[in-house]
Amino acid sequence: MKSILARSLSTVLALVGTSFLLPMFVAGWYGEWRNLADFGVPLVISWTLAVWFARRSRGRIRLVGAQNAFMIVGSVWVAIGIFGAWPFYASGCFPGLVDAIFESVSGFTTTGASVLSDVEALPKCINFWRCQTHWLGGMGVIALAVALIPLLGVGAFRLIQAETSGPEKGKLTSRIGDTARVLWLIYFVLTVVQAVALHWVGMGWFDAVCHAFSTMGTGGFSTRNASLGAFASPAAEWICTLFMVLASVNFGVYYAVCAGKWAEVRDNTELRGFVFLLVPVIAALTLFELPQFGSTSASLRNAAFQVASIVSTTGFMTSDFTCWTSAAQMVILLLFLVGGCSGSTAGGIKVIRWSILAKALRNDIMKLLHPHGVFTLRVNGTPAKREIVSVVGSFIFVYMIVVFATALAGAVCGLDVPTAFTAALSMVGNVGPAFGSLGPAQNYGAIPDALKIVYCIAMLAGRLEIYTLMILVGQSLSRPK
Numbered sequence: 469m470k471s472i473l474a475r476s477l478s479t480v481l482a483l484v485g486t487s488f489l490l491p492m493f494v495a496g497w498y499g500e501w502r503n504l505a506d507f508g509v510p511l512v513i514s515w516t517l518a519v520w521f522a523r524r525s526r527g528r529i530r531l532v533g534a535q536n537a538f539m540i541v542g543s544v545w546v547a548i549g550i551f552g553a554w555p556f557y558a559s560g561c562f563p564g565l566v567d568a569i570f571e572s573v574s575g576f577t578t579t580g581a582s583v584l585s586d587v588e589a590l591p592k593c594i595n596f597w598r599c600q601t602h603w604l605g606g607m608g609v610i611a612l613a614v615a616l617i618p619l620l621g622v623g624a625f626r627l628i629q630a631e632t633s634g635p636e637k638g639k640l641t642s643r644i645g646d647t648a649r650v651l652w653l654i655y656f657v658l659t660v661v662q663a664v665a666l667h668w669v670g671m672g673w674f675d676a677v678c679h680a681f682s683t684m685g686t687g688g689f690s691t692r693n694a695s696l697g698a699f700a701s702p703a704a705e706w707i708c709t710l711f712m713v714l715a716s717v718n719f720g721v722y723y724a725v726c727a728g729k730w731a732e733v734r735d736n737t738e739l740r741g742f743v744f745l746l747v748p749v750i751a752a753l754t755l756f757e758l759p760q761f762g763s764t765s766a767s768l769r770n771a772a773f774q775v776a777s778i779v780s781t782t783g784f785m786t787s788d789f790t791c792w793t794s795a796a797q798m799v800i801l802l803l804f805l806v807g808g809c810s811g812s813t814a815g816g817i818k819v820i821r822w823s824i825l826a827k828a829l830r831n832d833i834m835k836l837l838h839p840h841g842v843f844t845l846r847v848n849g850t851p852a853k854r855e856i857v858s859v860v861g862s863f864i865f866v867y868m869i870v871v872f873a874t875a876l877a878g879a880v881c882g883l884d885v886p887t888a889f890t891a892a893l894s895m896v897g898n899v900g901p902a903f904g905s906l907g908p909a910q911n912y913g914a915i916p917d918a919l920k921i922v923y924c925i926a927m928l929a930g931r932l933e934i935y936t937l938m939i940l941v942g943q944s945l946s947r948p949k
Contacts, residue, residue, distance in 0.1 A: 476540050477547065478521035484548055485514030487604060488597075491555070494674075495593035503559060503593050510554040545928055549573040552601055559594050566917040573924040575601030577931035578813060580688025580783040580900035581923070583913040588693055592674060595691050599678040602687030605931070606715070606813035607655045654722045655813075659684045662711045669703040683711045686813045688783030688900045695785040695908075705773050705786055712776040712784070716808030717742065735849035738809045741823040745806065749799060750775050756796040778803040781815035783900025785908040801903070804893040815898030815930055817867060820847075821860045828857045866934050871896050874926045881919040895926035 488507040495503045553565070553572035562568040567583045574581045575598055587595060659680045666676035678691050692698035696708055721739055724732040733739065753771035754764070761767040770787055777784045778800055789800050807816015824847065831843040845852045871892045878888030887904030894902045901908035912920065 474521040474524040476544055478518045480544050480548060481514045481521065481551070482518035484551060484604075485511045485518065487600065488514070488555070490600060491593040491597040494596045495591070498592045500591045500593050503555075503591050506555040506558040507593070507597070509558065510551065514551065542928075542932060545576070545932060549576055549924065549928065552576055555594065555597055559591065561590055561594055563913070564917070566920050567913070570912065570920045570924055571598065572601065573927050574900075575599075575687065575689060576605035577898050577927040578602050578605050578685045578687040578781070578815065579895065579898040579927045579930075580682070581894065581906075581912050581927075582689065583911055583920070585911050585913060586693060587689075587691065592691075596674070596678060598689045599681040599687070599691070602685030602689055603659065603681035604685075606685030606687065607652055607719075650723055651719050654719055654726075655684060658711065658714060662707065665707045666704055669701060669707065671699065671701070671704060675699075679708065680711075682784070683708050683782060684715050684813065686712065686715050686780045686782045686808065686815070686898075688777075690784065697786040702769055705769060708784060709769075709773045709776045712780040712782050713746070715782075716776075716780040716812050716814040718809040718811035720811050732848070737823050737827075737847050737849075738818075738820040741826075742809055742819045745819065746775060746779070749779075749803070753796050753799055756793050756799070760792065774800065775803065778899060779806055779814070779816075780808050781897055781899045783908070785901065788907060788909045790903055790907040790909075797903070801890065801893075804890065804897055804899055807897055817864060817897070821864065823847075824852070824856060824860050825864075863934065867896065870926065870929055870934055874922060877919060877922045878915075881916050883915070883919075891923075892926065895923045896930040898927060898930045 488511040492504055492507045492511075495501070495507070549572050550569055551572075552575065553568040556562050556571050557565055557568035562571065562583065570581075570583055573579075580602070582598075584590070587598075590598075662683060663673075663676045663680035666679060667673055671679070675691050678689075679696065681687075682689050688695075690696060690698075696705060718736070718738060721733055721736060724730075724736075750768070750772050753775060754768045757771060758764065758767045761770055773784070773786055774789055776782070789797060792800075805817060806822065807818050808814025810818045810820045824845070827845050827847075831845055834841060834843050845857065847856070871889075874892035874895055875889045878891055879885060883891065883906075884904060887902060887906055890904065891902040891906050894900060894906075901910075906912060906915075912923070915923075
């Protein structure tokens with residue numbers, strides 16, 4: 469256990485340390501020389517620690533068990549959340565260490581909740597790092613480590629399983645390293661395409677790359693105080709809407725398309741459920757907000773953008789949805805409970821879980837009508853395992869317990885009930901904005917430090933799908949003193 473943990477930490481620290489080179493390049497490009505040390509120092513430290521952990525991991529690595537995989541992934545994510553806060557704190561742009569850690573955890577978990585009220589005042593390299601954390605955390609740092617530096621060896625599949633979302637996880641190729649590389653290649657290509665498209669419609673390269681990072685990572689950090697609405701560009705909004713939806717789809721679907729496996733795409737239960745969700749919800753919001761926006765095209769654009777932003781858990785803003793009609797706000801609140809597809813960069817409960825429960829409910833109703841009938845629950849065109857319904861039900865039960873516990877912490881710290889509850893949904897679902905005083909036009913800077921720490925735990929729990937962090941905390945508490 470200690471050996472594979474050391475090797476995992478070594479690999480990820482080397483990767484995170486190397487990632488500091490990009491914002492250092494940005495700092496040099498824009499003449500922000502005083503910020504070079506903000507990234508240079510953690511770069512040196514991360515590589516020093518990586519070498520130290522690598523030496524401790526010498527020798528034969530045993531097969532990683534499921535329990536150890538959860539422990540390792542949880543430890544790695546806590547470490548990068550804290551380590552990624554170094555440039556934020558060292559730059560002096562954040563009021564305190566807790567704020568810097570909150571911003572870092574929010575970035576890596578792709579939540580996009582910020583403590584800052586004026587992001588435009590930040591040095592460009594700090595803004596770039598904020599958005600880059602989304603991109604690194606979106607597909608998963610363990611998956612990136614396996615793809616680029618295949619040193620984790622035996623048990624890498626278990627580690628990626630512990631980091632990846634969804635009730636069922638498998639390989640796209642026979643080797644997990646090849647699977648990770650395929651996923652990251654698709655992710656990289658989509659990011660480049662979006663950045664080029666945003667630049668083509670008038671966005672500068674810096675803003676285009678940052679928003680592509682945030683969109684494909686489904687994070688939501690922006691380089692502007694008014695988020696994407698600051699650009700007043702319908703074309704940019706439609707591009708981001710499209711790519712938020714693309715980022716919410718299981719990346720295995722793109723692999724199937726590239727491999728010509730059209731039957732897998734056609735029979736994909738979650739993809740069909742996702743499409744059937746988006747179309748009526750966008751139509752409903754377009755109708756609800758037609759009087760406010762004045763034209764069908766403007767209402768459709770804003771409805772599509774907001775639905776994509778919330779269901780993908782990105783959290784971009786073009787208008788404040790807390791000022792919309794009550795019916796529209798209720799629809800958006802329900803989307804907080806959905807999330808994107810499994811195997812995507814989106815957060816939330818995931819469409820596949822709701823699809824499985826819907827199919828199970830249909831079968832139960834059919835059994836009442838036809839007691840002697842045999843009804844099989846099918847996922848992706850094939851019979852699903854019997855226990856999958858109980859697994860999904862247990863996950864949603866635990867998910868809501870974490871939500872209510874987080875909401876209680878918010879209420880204890882002085883938030884009103886609607887704000888506390890929606891903020892809890894947002895933190896655990898990695899959405900970003902909430903309702904009330906933490907709405908899309910506000911920030912999290914004014915909440916107490918204790919609540920920020922609770923929210924950091926909630927964001928990590930949501931990103932690692934609850935169980936990973938629960939096992940990490942349980943194992944830590946159960947260790948003999």
